[in-house]
Amino acid sequence: MMRVLVCVKRVPAPGSRINITDDEQDVDTAHLGFTTSPHEECALEEAVQIVEREGGEVVVLTVGPAEAEEQLRYAASVGGTSFVLVPTDGTALDPQRTASIITQAVNESESEGGQFDLILFGNESADSAGFQVGVRVAHALGRPMVNGIKGIEVGESTFTAQRAIDGGLEVYEVPRPAVLGILEGINLPRYPTMKGRLASRKAVIGEAPIDSDAGGLRRVRLHRPEETVSQTIMLPTEAAAAATAVVDLLEELGVMGGES
Amino acid sequence: MTVLVIAEHDRGEVPIATFEALTAARTLAASMDDTVEVVALGDESAQIAPDLALHGAEVVHTIMSPVLSDYGPEAYAEAVVALVNAISPSAVVASGTSRGNEVLAGVAARLDVAFAANVVAAEKSAGGFSVTRQQWGGSLLEDVDLDARVAVLSFAHHSIEPTEAPAAGTVSTFNVDLPDELARTVIKDRTVTSAGVTLATAPVVVSGGRGMGNAEAFAMLEELAELLGGRVGCSRAVTNNGWRNHSDQVGQTGTRIAPEVYLACGISGATQHWVGAMGSKNVIAINTDAEANLVTKAGHAVIADLHEIVPAIIEEVKKRQG
Ligand SMILES: Cc1cc2nc3c(=O)[nH]c(=O)nc-3n(C[C@H](O)[C@H](O)[C@H](O)COP(=O)(O)OP(=O)(O)OC[C@H]3O[C@@H](n4cnc5c(N)ncnc54)[C@H](O)[C@@H]3O)c2cc1C
Numbered sequence: 195m196m197r198v199l200v201c202v203k204r205v206p207a208p209g210s211r212i213n214i215t216d217d218e219q220d221v222d223t224a225h226l227g228f229t230t231s232p233h234e235e236c237a238l239e240e241a242v243q244i245v246e247r248e249g250g251e252v253v254v255l256t257v258g259p260a261e262a263e264e265q266l267r268y269a270a271s272v273g274g275t276s277f278v279l280v281p282t283d284g285t286a287l288d289p290q291r292t293a294s295i296i297t298q299a300v301n302e303s304e305s306e307g308g309q310f311d312l313i314l315f316g317n318e319s320a321d322s323a324g325f326q327v328g329v330r331v332a333h334a335l336g337r338p339m340v341n342g343i344k345g346i347e348v349g350e351s352t353f354t355a356q357r358a359i360d361g362g363l364e365v366y367e368v369p370r371p372a373v374l375g376i377l378e379g380i381n382l383p384r385y386p387t388m389k390g391r392l393a394s395r396k397a398v399i400g401e402a403p404i405d406s407d408a409g410g411l412r413r414v415r416l417h418r419p420e421e422t423v424s425q426t427i428m429l430p431t432e433a434a435a436a437a438t439a440v441v442d443l444l445e446e447l448g449v450m451g452g453e454s
Numbered sequence: 455m456t457v458l459v460i461a462e463h464d465r466g467e468v469p470i471a472t473f474e475a476l477t478a479a480r481t482l483a484a485s486m487d488d489t490v491e492v493v494a495l496g497d498e499s500a501q502i503a504p505d506l507a508l509h510g511a512e513v514v515h516t517i518m519s520p521v522l523s524d525y526g527p528e529a530y531a532e533a534v535v536a537l538v539n540a541i542s543p544s545a546v547v548a549s550g551t552s553r554g555n556e557v558l559a560g561v562a563a564r565l566d567v568a569f570a571a572n573v574v575a576a577e578k579s580a581g582g583f584s585v586t587r588q589q590w591g592g593s594l595l596e597d598v599d600l601d602a603r604v605a606v607l608s609f610a611h612h613s614i615e616p617t618e619a620p621a622a623g624t625v626s627t628f629n630v631d632l633p634d635e636l637a638r639t640v641i642k643d644r645t646v647t648s649a650g651v652t653l654a655t656a657p658v659v660v661s662g663g664r665g666m667g668n669a670e671a672f673a674m675l676e677e678l679a680e681l682l683g684g685r686v687g688c689s690r691a692v693t694n695n696g697w698r699n700h701s702d703q704v705g706q707t708g709t710r711i712a713p714e715v716y717l718a719c720g721i722s723g724a725t726q727h728w729v730g731a732m733g734s735k736n737v738i739a740i741n742t743d744a745e746a747n748l749v750t751k752a753g754h755a756v757i758a759d760l761h762e763i764v765p766a767i768i769e770e771v772k773k774r775q776g
Contacts, residue, residue, distance in 0.1 A: 210747035326559035338705030379700030437766035
């Protein structure tokens with residue numbers, strides 16, 4: 195039996211351009227949908243698959259606005275078993291504060307339901323990309339943590355975790371209980387089934403009012419990097435003429451050799 | 455004071471990212487009249503010192519320990535923290551690589567100070583540091599005030615051109631006893647999944663998006679990539695549909711590429727895709743929609759059905775290659 199915790203973040207899903215609010219404090223989400231940060235979506239799927247094999251439960255935790263209930267209900271539809279929302283007022287928290295809140299939430303949950311064998315984070319959040327909350331929580335709990343994980347095997351007293359590097363994998367063997375940061379691609383997350391949608395409607399969302407002091411990073415403003423505007427040259431649209439133009443270009447750029 | 459740079463190395467091989475970090479560290483140090491010193495960990499640390507000196511290290515602190523025999527995030531963080539406590543630098547920096555960010559997060563957690571990841575600009579301010587960092591994989595920038603007794607920063611990988619600036623590179627051995635327990639997160643083994651050219655290093659990437667229509671259509675991209683000595687890439691819409699493996703995905707949550715030529719077929723060019731592809735030297739888009747973001751970002755575009763254009767390109771390449 196395994197008790198697994200997955201920490202997820204609600205993030206907006208912008209398209210061809212990210213717009214910023216007039217006060218420059220946030221992404222303008224007026225016309226945007228929201229989603230679970232992709233690495234965490236995969237972390238959740240991994241937790242569900244582990245518990246399907248080993249038995250146990252998947253607790254899903256989010257620190258976020260009341261609307262983040264949407265991401266917890268989604269988690270319920272794809273196999274999560276219990277759900278905790280630590281409500282914020284919706285403004286972005288700095289990573290030290292988020293980590294401290296999650297550490298407290300873990301301690302509370304463990305004092306009631308027992309120790310988590312495994313705690314999963316996303317490698318980094320899709321929006322603020324601080325690359326640290328999981329590491330800070332693991333350190334506060336005194337547990338081992340490795341980031342960038344694309345494969346987990348559950349052993350008797352350890353987890354064998356594979357970390358993706360260009361062209362290969364590094365293998366780590368961490369003792370239980372452990373904390374791992376997951377990368378998208380470890381699995382292909384399932385879509386909610388009919389049964390899942392029902393479970394989602396019935397799911398009870400626990401609220402844990404926890405807060406902590408601000409850390410040492412304070413947002414001044416958001417802005418967009420300078421964009422390189424390119425004058426797109428339109429090539430012919432008829433197939434043979436287009437092919438001639440494209441291959442002329444490939445020749446000009448010296449990539450027709452075929453050697454790799 | 456000192457700006458302390460953490461040198462990455464894989465069994466003695468220093469990645470270009472570390473030289474980027476050293477280059478950025480020199481600018482930061484110069485603005486504060488600080489010196490640049492480097493910490494190198496493990497058995498190969500003395501052997502890499504000359505390369506670090508060439509890029510501006512006045513001092514190379516080497517730390518040896520059985521738990522530093524290979525990379526391990528906890529052992530690395532503990533070792534760096536011991537040195538930080540001994541020499542009290544004004545800043546501890548590294549490159550914003552997977553390892554760099556992981557070690558700095560561990561360092562900041564242990565020192566109980568802030569950490570700013572993927573920084574593109576940093577300077578001393580009255581109350582601490584003024585820092586500009588990347589969010590959304592680089593599609594967005596955030597200016598932050600960093601308030602800490604030591605600034606912990608990673609410099610965004612690929613955002614600075616590394617340059618040489620020969621310095622003394624005096625090797626100084628730092629002795630610290632690291633607990634055996636730290637071995638729990640040290641690399642145990644490695645496996646090679648693809649030798650040679652990878653998506654990240656390929657000179658040509660032929661990529662397909664939702665406009666491909668199905669998994670089978672990728673056979674023609676495979677053929678074209680093969681002819682050009684390149685690799686096949688794809689968008690997240692494609693991996694989500696199960697048409698391609700995630701290892702082919704280009705973008706914020708996939709692979710960052712920097713080929714000579716990026717040929718994007720049926721990809722709209724969402725911000726999260728574009729941040730992975732914008733390092734390409736030349737972009738050619740094939741798309742039915744002239745307004746697609748990728749078309750406006752491309753140097754050249756064919757506004758037509760990719761199912762007609764790609765086979766014609768393959769024919770033409772074969773003809774000219776003889
Ligand atoms: C947090 C987050 C992270 C993300 N990370 C990534 C990432 O790493 N990589 C990534 O790619 N996406 C990522 N996405 C998803 C991204 O937002 C887009 O949804 C995705 O890139 C769209 O893929 P697409 O361009 O293939 O599909 P679409 O946006 O549907 O575009 C399809 C394109 O094909 C064209 N087309 C259709 N038929 C034809 C035809 N016959 N011939 C020629 N053209 C045709 C259409 O005109 C259109 O432009 C992420 C999203 C989020 C929220």
